[in-house]
Amino acid sequence: MSNKQERVERQATIIDIANKLKKDPSTVSRALSGSPRISDRTKEEVARVAAELNYIPNRAAARLRSGRSKVVGVIVPRLNHHFFSEAIYGMEAKLKREGYNLIICQSNENYVEECDAVRSLLSSQVDGIIISLSSQTKNFEHLQYVLDSGVPLVQFDRVTDELNTPRIVNDNFEGGYKAVNHLLSGGYRKIGVLHGGMVTNVYRERLEGVHQALEDAGIKSNKALELEAFTEKDGYNAAKKLLANGNGPDAIFCCSDHTALGVLEYAKEANISVPSELGVLGYANELFTRVTNPSLSTVDQQCDKLGRQAASVLLKRLTFKSMLNVEEPIKSSLIIRDSSVRAI
Amino acid sequence: MSNKQERVERQATIIDIANKLKKDPSTVSRALSGSPRISDRTKEEVARVAAELNYIPNRAAARLRSGRSKVVGVIVPRLNHHFFSEAIYGMEAKLKREGYNLIICQSNENYVEECDAVRSLLSSQVDGIIISLSSQTKNFEHLQYVLDSGVPLVQFDRVTDELNTPRIVNDNFEGGYKAVNHLLSGGYRKIGVLHGGMVTNVYRERLEGVHQALEDAGIKSNKALELEAFTEKDGYNAAKKLLANGNGPDAIFCCSDHTALGVLEYAKEANISVPSELGVLGYANELFTRVTNPSLSTVDQQCDKLGRQAASVLLKRLTFKSMLNVEEPIKSSLIIRDSSVRAI
DNA sequence: GGGATTTGAGCAAACGTTTGAATATAAGAT
DNA sequence: ATCTTATATTCAAACGTTTGCTCAAATCCC
Known part of the structure; x- marks a missing residue:
């Protein structure tokens, strides 16, 4: 000592x-x-x-001389969300095998912090950047600057088509379609939708899937049954609004498991039985969906696969300088549990 | 085009x-x-x-010349576990404000991968490393090497005292103590324990807390009521073993929420009512504990605070070269829900 | 006014690697 | 024996910073 x-x-x-x-x-x-x-x-x-x-x-020396660092940067809105931590898990797994490390930044859903993160990653001389946009990001100059600097960029999940980059996304349209289709085929007819607004691509596409499913079933979509809701509390309030007058929907599709949780809460409180009186469907297959009461049907997004895919597209850019942007969306799969299946 | x-x-x-x-x-x-x-x-x-x-x-150039890179490395067993992603969330938040970036690696609970991660981080010329040990790590040469290279190291959560570094941990002893004390004060008398073995510090300390609580209440601890169980499935099987003969415990404390989930499952299946016939307590305050049926009492570990603390201790090392290792454990708080409180 | 001190800025080397050009050696062709 | 070609290695510069040292000019002190 x-x-x-x-x-x-x-x-x-x-x-x-x-x-x-x-x-x-x-x-x-x-x-x-x-x-x-x-x-x-x-x-x-x-x-x-x-x-x-x-x-x-010494990678610092190698990078300085050669311009290659074997490090890629990742920017996500938040690290402690199941979806993103799982996606990063997939990326890390994939990139590690090729000798790459990950520098991870969070934007906290904030445009300014996202810009800071970009600068910081460029400063760290990363070979490439994978990003999922913050919900506040409406301007893409900071990312165009990344491209202009010759640093490959890959977008995933929350993407914009204003940038000429690969976009790795879920088939959100299909997810919304399958979900509502499942409810319809279970005999539910009046489908309420708690969506995430029209700004973010993922929510918009899910809603479009919903509309398509309704149309294909010959049902006219009803704006009065569509509300915007993000959080659990939003879900609770929205459910109340839709169901309070006794003339509400017989099923609700939620664009997030958290809002679905709010719906379940309200239903329990209002003595509305799920699934017999009300079908409920969530989105994302959060860990908790398996253990709610009743267990929550949801849409799985294969987030780790999404991450792996993003990593693998970036790797292609880094090694072959390939400029192809076309990527098939990752398929979503419906997970049917108790909340959406009523006994005949 | x-x-x-x-x-x-x-x-x-x-x-x-x-x-x-x-x-x-x-x-x-x-x-x-x-x-x-x-x-x-x-x-x-x-x-x-x-x-x-x-x-x-250009940080590569700066690092090469000055030896400082403003990047710290983090090694965790897995990224996609709530506890770790939350802890990293805390670290990133803290370090960003000082201009540091995080390089994140996962060991996948594997000793060899942990060693690889260490080499990789040293190769990236990080200024410091924060690590939570893989469950397989019994040998610490790779980490001693980090110290010998003059790179500050901070351990958190899963730690060893064979290395002369700061250790940021939860007060697991207190967590176990408080949990069992709560069960005892609710009138439960025969406490079963599903623990995580004696190898990893966190599980060992929780069990020691359990024993102390029993001793303080004048109850002799009973080895027959203590089983090792990690996963949900383990929890289910262990509960079955303990409860099948009708002469089992009247409450079970689980060292993880996942095992507690298994216990709840078995109880439902065996028609054992929780909490009236069986009290159940988990550990970690996973997201799902709030929505199980009945909702699960658990111990919250303030993981983001733990991460922030680890980051802040490392920062001290980096800026003041302080060599003090003493750190107060982070307090755990009991979250009392339905699974452990029976109506009088 | 001469010497000492302070203030502001330039010079040049160094960090550890990569890489184009040059060189040395050996083998092969004529 | 001479000229090519191929193979294996060395030379030296460069990447963008940081930093100890030097130096010029300005300020101060008696």
Whole structure:
């Protein structure tokens, strides 16, 4: 405890390896990166000495010289949302295998923080950026600047088509369609919708899917049954509004599991039985949907697959400089539980 | 689409600013970092031109020269667990305000991957590392190496005392104590425990808290009522084992909400009423605990606060080189819901 | 007014890697 | 024996900062 001599061992460098082998640093560098110009014998020697000295490459130096850093940046609205943490999980898994690291920033659904994050990532010299837009972002100059700087950009989930980048998204239209179709085929006829507004692409598309499903079933969609609701509390209030007068919908499709939770709460309080009097469907397959009472039917988005896909598209850009933007949307799958299936 | 001239604008550098002002790059550098050796007038001019050129500092270059990168690394067992994503949320929030970025790696509860992550972070020249150990990690050389390299290390949640670093943890002992004490004061007398084994510090300490609470209440702890269980399925099976013969405990404390969920499931299936016949308590305050039926009493760990704390201790190390390791554990708070309170 | 001190800014080297160009050696063709 | 070609390696510059040292000019002190 007393004379703690903070002895810091300097990290071994390429030069140390070169000196030990009486070779040039450039030879060592090429040997380590597997250049065909270096003989196998030298490569083996270099590998041996590198391991001996526990050599760890200095990415700062490599990046400075070569412009490549093996780091990609990720910007999401919030880290502690199931959807995003799961998507990042997928990205990390995919990118790690190619030797990439992730720098992660959150925008907190705030335009200014998103701009800061972009600057910060560029400052860190990332090789590419994966972003899901904050709900406040209406202006895309900061992202156009990323593209102009020659840094590949990939959008996922919350995207805009004002930027010429790949967009990895769920098939939200299909999700909304399947959900309502399921309710209709279960005999529900008057479908209420709690949607997330028309600004964000994901919510807009789900609602379009809903309308299509209704149309295909020959049912005219009814604006009076559509309300905007984001949070659990919103869901509760919206359910109250729709159901209070006794002439409400016989099923409600919610664009988020949290709003669906609010609906379930109101139903319990108002003694409306789910699913026999009211069908309820959520969206996102949050962890809790399995254990509500009754358990909540929902739409699964395969978020980790989405993340993996985003990562893999970025990797293509980084390695092949491919400029193709077309990507198939990730299919959503309906998870049918108790809240949407009434006994005959 | 055809003649897409990929025009990449070179990022402005300190040299560009210097040229424009007919000054030396070193002066610009010092002006930007607020050195007292530079006049206010020059500082203002530099700031103006920097903004004009949209200058973004190159951290790779700065790190290479100065050894500081303004990036810290985080290693967690898994990203997509509520506890960790919430903790990282806290860290990111705290560190961002000081201009730091986070590189995040997951070990997937795997020792080898943890070692890889360490190498990768050192390779990225991070200024410091925050880690929560994988459950497989029994050997700490890779982390000792981090310390020997002079890179500050902070452990959180899953920690070992074999390393001379700060450790940011929950007061798991208190959590276990409070939980069982609550059950006892509600009239439950025969307390079953589903614990997480004695290897990982967090589970061990919770169990010690349990024992202390029993002892303080003059109740002899009974090994036959203590089983190891990690997952939901484990919880279901353990509950079955404990309760099947009709002579089981009248309450069960689970070291994780997931196992508690398993217990609830078995109880429902076996027609054991919760909380009147069986009290159930979980741990972690997962999102779903609020909506189970009955809602699940649990222990909240303030994970974001834990993350913030870890970040703030690391910051202290980075800025003051402070070597104090003492940190108060984060208090846990009991969240009392329906599963542990029986009507009198 | 001469020497000491303060203030502001320039010079040049260094960080560790990558890479185009140059060189040395060996093998092959004429 | 001479000229090519191929192979394996070295040389040296460059990436954009930071920083110890030097230096010029201005200010101060007696």
